[in-house]
Amino acid sequence: MLTELQKKKLTYYFHTFDADKNGTLEKSDFDKIVSGFAEAYNIAQDSETYQYISSTYGKRWEALAKEADTNADNKVSLDEWLSYQDKLLTDPKSDFLWLKVASMFIDVQDVDKDGxxxxxxxxxxxxxxxxxxxxxxxxxxxxxxxxxxxxxSKNDAMNLVADFYLSDNPQAPGNLFFGAYE
Structure with missing residues (x-):
């Protein structure tokens, strides 16, 4: 079961993906994030880099929709998100999927590919x-x-993400990785 601190951090994190700020996650939110990368780095839509970023966020949306969208409305509500995150963190069968996802997102953000x-x-x-x-x-x-x-470094970033997800210490440095959650 998620602790109160984890709920607070994961609620904040949910909102970082809600690009249109309508209170739910939808495919269009992930598309807007991809467009944000393209705009920020002047990446052409027909480039390999764009295709990688688009594919990574597209696959993440598809997996999230499949696993978290329990009412099949093509949206993930905050409650669905928190329930899904709780499952990921407590189910040994999840095989630390959240770390694999974080690794993919860090790879996307490392635009110059220097690790x-x-x-x-x-x-x-x-x-x-x-x-x-x-x-x-x-x-x-x-x-x-x-x-x-x-x-x-990617290793430090992964440790910070682990702090974000797992730590119940409000002073853990990883709590800040995705921004000031409070």
Missing amino acids: TLSLNEYKVMYKIHGVGDESLAAEIFAKLDFDGDGKI
Whole structure:
């Protein structure tokens, strides 16, 4: 069962995918996020990069709709989302699917494919997902860039995501990975 802190973080995270802010997740939200990447990085729709990003978000929507949309209305409500997240975190058969999904999203955000997230890539993630402005992204990035090299390695990012999902410690650094949830 999700703790109150996990519910708070996962509710916040839900809203980062609700691109049109209508209170439900739909395929169009994921399409808007893909368009945001294309616009932010000037990626042509016929490029391999665009196809990768579109395919990644498309597959994520399809899996989410299949597993979380319990009333089959082609929308995922917050309650459905939280129930699905609870299942992922407590069902040993989920095989840490949430980490696999996070890995895919980090790969998408690592546009220059150097195996890290730069401050610029992190800022773009914030902008696309409506998390906050560039100054908030820079402030949080500085807290998560543990060695101060201007990058967050994929391994560090995965550990931060694990903190986000699993930690019930309000001070855990990973709680901030997707923005200030409070």
